[in-house]
Amino acid sequence: MQLANYLFFTTQCEAALDFYTRCGLGRVTALMRHGDHGVPLACEGMRGKVMHSRFEGPGLLFFASDNHDAEPMRGSAHMLILDNRATTDRLFTALADGGEITTHLAVQPWGSYYGKLTDRFGVQWMLDCLSQTAV
Secondary structure, eight states: OOOOOOEEEEESSHHHHHHHHHSSOEEEEEETTGGGOOOOOOOGGGGTTTTEEEETTEEEEEEEEEEETOOOOOOEEEEEEOOOOHHHHHHHHHHHHHHEEEEEEOOTSOOOOEEEEEEEEEEEEEEEEEEOOOO
């Protein structure tokens, strides 16, 4: 068994996937569009938008799509566990570009180097680095 998140966007899925690729999280490994392969459209405005995608990187897997009835994301976050503070800093900065930092990266009372943000697409990310070394 493996748990994988599924992100729902209204019309920005492809832009979000491009952003996550540029951040260095991984890449899109599968993508289908609304209106392709004879799949009926829920509405004409969805034609060409992402119907289903798979995004993979080292230790990371999630799925995403555009949906005309998608609700704003809330109540869930991607939590990335890292073992290098320099990588954590770089990734946190990249994901925060155009978003909102809710907890700045810092050593927390439980001992982890941790920060939380909501990216420009409304997706929440928590980065947790167990290393105390600022390598």
